[in-house]
Amino acid sequence: MNIDHRVIALIDMDCFYVQVEQRLQPEFLGKPCGVSQYYTWKGGGLIAVNYEARDFGVKRGMRGEQAKELCPDFHIFHVQEVNGKANLNRYRDASADVFRVLNANFKLVEKASIDEAYIDLTEDVQKLKDKKLQLTINDFSTTHLAGFTTKTEDERIEILNKWLNDCQLDDEKRNYDLLLGAHLVEQIRKKIKDETGFFCSAGIARNKILAKLCCGFNKPKKQTIFTQSDIDHIFDKTPVQKIQGLGGKAGERVVELFQVEYIGQLRKYSLDMLQTSMGEKDGCWLFNLIRGIETTPVSNRNLYKSISASKNFPGKTCLDTIDKIRTWCHNLAEDVFNRLEKDRAENKRRAKLLTVICTLATNETITRSCPINEYSIDRFANDTLRILKQYNKNSLTSNIFTPVIHHIGISAGKFLDNINTKSIADLFSKQTTKIETIISTENIINCQEEEEEDDNEEDNNTEENILEKPTLPIQGDFFRKFQKSDEQTKIQLKSENKTTTSSSSITSFFSRYTSNENILNCSPNKIDDHYITCSKCHKSILIWNMPEHEDFHYAHELQIEENKTNSIIKSSKTIKRKNTNQTLDSFINKKSKM
Ligand code: DCP
Numbered sequence: 001m002n003i004d005h006r007v008i009a010l011i012d013m014d015c016f017y018v019q020v021e022q023r024l025q026p027e028f029l030g031k032p033c034g035v036s037q038y039y040t041w042k043g044g045g046l047i048a049v050n051y052e053a054r055d056f057g058v059k060r061g062m063r064g065e066q067a068k069e070l071c072p073d074f075h076i077f078h079v080q081e082v083n084g085k086a087n088l089n090r091y092r093d094a095s096a097d098v099f100r101v102l103n104a105n106f107k108l109v110e111k112a113s114i115d116e117a118y119i120d121l122t123e124d125v126q127k128l129k130d131k132k133l134q135l136t137i138n139d140f141s142t143t144h145l146a147g148f149t150t151k152t153e154d155e156r157i158e159i160l161n162k163w164l165n166d167c168q169l170d171d172e173k174r175n176y177d178l179l180l181g182a183h184l185v186e187q188i189r190k191k192i193k194d195e196t197g198f199f200c201s202a203g204i205a206r207n208k209i210l211a212k213l214c215c216g217f218n219k220p221k222k223q224t225i226f227t228q229s230d231i232d233h234i235f236d237k238t239p240v241q242k243i244q245g246l247g248g249k250a251g252e253r254v255v256e257l258f259q260v261e262y263i264g265q266l267r268k269y270s271l272d273m274l275q276t277s278m279g280e281k282d283g284c285w286l287f288n289l290i291r292g293i294e295t296t297p298v299s300n301r302n303l304y305k306s307i308s309a310s311k312n313f314p315g316k317t318c319l320d321t322i323d324k325i326r327t328w329c330h331n332l333a334e335d336v337f338n339r340l341e342k343d344r345a346e347n348k349r350r351a352k353l354l355t356v357i358c359t360l361a362t363n364e365t366i367t368r369s370c371p372i373n374e375y376s377i378d379r380f381a382n383d384t385l386r387i388l389k390q391y392n393k394n395s396l397t398s399n400i401f402t403p404v405i406h407h408i409g410i411s412a413g414k415f416l417d418n419i420n421t422k423s424i425a426d427l428f429s430k431q432t433t434k435i436e437t438i439i440s441t442e443n444i445i446n447c448q449e450e451e452e453e454d455d456n457e458e459d460n461n462t463e464e465n466i467l468e469k470p471t472l473p474i475q476g477d478f479f480r481k482f483q484k485s486d487e488q489t490k491i492q493l494k495s496e497n498k499t500t501t502s503s504s505s506i507t508s509f510f511s512r513y514t515s516n517e518n519i520l521n522c523s524p525n526k527i528d529d530h531y532i533t534c535s536k537c538h539k540s541i542l543i544w545n546m547p548e549h550e551d552f553h554y555a556h557e558l559q560i561e562e563n564k565t566n567s568i569i570k571s572s573k574t575i576k577r578k579n580t581n582q583t584l585d586s587f588i589n590k591k592s593k594m
Pocket of ligand 1: 012013014015017018047048049114219220542553
């Protein structure tokens with residue numbers, strides 16, 4: 001597939017939590033509303049605000065009381081609380097309703113957050129081409145073109161109509177597939193509204209970054225097309241930090257380093273200059289991005305990578321006794337447990353790793369993990385408590401905990417798929433269970449400590465958003481794929497007389513600035529010194545690779561058995577690892593290089 005002819009859409013629900021509440025209480029439809037969390041101080045902190053309220057200047061992050069001063073009719077919905085902790089199930093269930101519609105209609109849907117999804121429409125558009133549709137402006141009642149600010153509906157129609165005719169008449173049909181993509185998105189947005197009651201907006205472009213960017217250009221209830229020819233003049237007015245992946249410290253660093261405000265201002269820097277300052281991979285990524293080239297694929301990911309619960313304990317609400325900490329470990333464990341059980345039933349998978357994050361009064365943020373041997377509230381709670389107790393400077397007999405705790409989060413991840421499949425994969429998974437027992441929960445893994453931004457005095461209820469952010473595109477792995485797959489990138493780079501070999505020795509410029517996006521994401525490739533000794537071969541193995549390593553031993557033992565009896569030879573030759581086409585032989589050969 002030629003990557004530059006992809007058609008990618010980003011669907012983003014409008015003021016999502018407010019719509020979820022309004023669906024339950026329709027009498028508030030059309031009225032200025034917001035959702036607040038923890039109704040404790042000055043009307044609680046607003047985490048979602050609808051567009052009617054935004055017209056009065058009400059913004060996310062304001063206190064409910066402040067919103068009422070700006071807009072006296074402002075109605076506040078409150079996030080449900082269970083055991084003193086925000087319960088987001090209502091929003092998760094509503095999100096599932098939306099994803100059901102998307103999955104029923106498209107093959108390649110990536111869940112980007114609780115209310116955002118990328119869709120790769122390329123194939124659907126190709127199929128639509130065969131139908132030789134004659135589309136009119138009536139098929140695009142909510143569509144806008146990026147780069148055109150239209151004040152009236154007449155203006156919008158005039159501009160879009162011209163573009164629509166150009167697209168259909170253009171012999172090369174350069175933008176025709178974007179047009180067809182926009183047509184599909186108009187239809188799916190209507191379907192979402194009909195089937196769930198929710199409005200959404202969308203961006204349609206050649207890649208995920210542009211789709212994400214332009215989705216925000218005309219919100220709510222609208223969609224925007226970003227054509228390649230508009231890149232330069234739009235980027236000239238787009239602040240660097242509006243680009244996904246450059247929103248946080250990475251963006252700040254780019255602005256500081258190159259003394260620019262808008263992303264388009266970076267065009268004046270050669271590839272060489274960008275790479276010299278940022279490293280080979282990230283310099284190359286940015287060089288291409290500025291020219292509208294970005295090739296991160298839409299991954300068929302509908303499931304969360306981790307299931308988490310967290311809670312802030314600001315100021316006097318801090319946890320200063322073992323009893324309080326025990327209660328909260330239990331509350332959080334219960335939340336995670338209930339969702340894990342639901343996830344296991346629905347998705348046939350099982351989490352293998354429990355990660356605990358905690359912020360102490362000393363401002364230290366600690367992240368520790370341990371294997372999950374079974375789903376159990378008590379087990380999760382006890383493991384969490386045991387980890388936290390390691391940081392207690394008081395005597396073991398005292399109930400007082402010092403330094404006090406201001407944040408606890410627990411997260412279950414590293415899922416093992418297809419746990420119900422009766423196959424050789426099942427045997428592997430059983431073996432994995434044994435391995436976890438060998439490792440035992442006494443082996444607490446020290447994960448790398450990451451900085452957490454102190455964003456609020458209360459939970460901001462964003463565990464989905466924090467934890468489930470799609471992987472940022474600007475990292476080593478991304479570039480390896482990028483340089484291999486994108487013809488245009490190679491041409492671009494050749495014309496600059498540059499080679500694009502990926503260098504593992506170059507520290508990724510961006511990886512140093514993205515940690516706040518993935519606070520709880522204790523990814524194994526970030527930790528390189530946590531090894532355990534394999535009880536079978538006594539090799540030192542990275543703990544996360546242990547299940548796979550043990551699979552190797554298991555497969556090896558099977559191979560020995562295979563050599564012993566002909567019947568086993570026959571059956572074992574057909575054994576394949578799940579999701580791969582490898583035979584047992586190739587599996588063993590590969591693994592024996594470990
Ligand atoms: N959310 C949250 N805390 C935040 C940000 C968001 O709890 N700091 C929740 C409430 C939002 C939902 O996530 O409704 C989706 O977040 P979005 O950023 O997509 O914002 P909205 O959907 O509310 O508004 P918009 O229409 O601008 O996308």
